[in-house]
Amino acid sequence: MIDEHLPQLEAATTTARACVLLGAARASLYRRRKPRPATGQVRRPAPANKLSEAERQQVLTLLRSPQYCDLAPAQVWARLLDDGIYLCSVRTMYRLLEVAGESRERRRQRTHPAKKKPELIATAPNQVWSWDITKLQGPERGTFYHLYVIIDIYSRYVVGWTLAGTETGELAKDFIDDALTEQRITPGQLALHADRGTSMTSKPVSQLLTDLGVDRSHSRPHVSNDNPYSEANFKTFKYCPAFPGRFGSLQDARTFCAAFFNYYNHIHRHSGIALHTPASVHYGTVTEIQAQRADTLAAAYAANPNRFRHRKPSPPKPPTEAWINEPTPQALIQSA
Secondary structure, three states, X not given: OHHHHHHHXXXXXXXXXXXXXXXXXXXHHHHHHOOOOOHHHOOOOOOXXXXXXXXXXXXXHHHHOOOOOOOOHHXXXXXXXXXXXXXXXXXXXXXXXXXOOOOOOOOOOOOOOOOOOOOEEEOOOOOEEEEEEEEEEOOOOOOEEEEEEEEEOOOOOEEEEEEEOOOOHHHHHHHHHHHHHHOOOOOOOOEEEEOOOOOOOOHHHHHHHHHHOOEEEEOOOOOHHHOHHHHHHHHHHHOOOOOOOEOOXXXXXXXXXXXXXXXHHHOOOEHHHOOEOHHHHHOXXXXXXXXXXXXXXXXXXXXXXXXXXXXXXXXXXXOOOEEEOOOOHHHHHHHO
């Protein structure tokens, strides 16, 4: 309809004014009258300096030759230039190799299989532990103390910690052995997860865990999310308002750590376990405390139901499981 009246209006006025009067888009009009060719149909003129087919094959043959097949195009270009030969630019060499599907790494490279993602699940305390080592600053620059911490991922209970002036596999071995003995861990009961630090992968630690029947698990390289419980525990530790930043001596650091971990285990209400203390979840008193909380909320509701909009409140329920990288259904079936 618009195309029928548009020529008459264009004869009496301008094209722009005619489009306004008819409510038509001027750009659409021009596009219909002079459509653009499809992208695939546009042929660019060949550049004057384009290589002939014979020259292209000569360059490819040279790049594939035993003398140059293991070299980068820049190396080939420079060596040819030193021999008084110029065939094309380095960019053209790359372009020809790309068209031929040979622009990948030309040297033999050693490949490494992908590290297996750790998948651990705990439905009760003392099934999966996570441990790590962090540094605490001493009184002088360059002086550090090494804090070893093991945490149960289900209860968030710190089952062991120690502070030393150095980090060695032997210290880690004795530290883990003490924690296993204190918690009375039996063979096949526990999986111990850690990152790939030197102490975590040391021979003394590996031999101890093998002898005691403890499964070993390690994070993938450069994946901090594979050890979230230890990382979160260290953040809580170092972001504590009382954390001094620097410690005057090793004994000062031990005194602070003792006070903090006692508070963390027995006083701190952890948001990851329904605001119970780690000790309560670890040693099984959480059921009694949960019932007491329910009774308190029920009494509050009975006294003033309007405050709760006539909906009976209930305390948050502790999680029934904890995991490092939630296992897939196939992994759960295999572990069962």
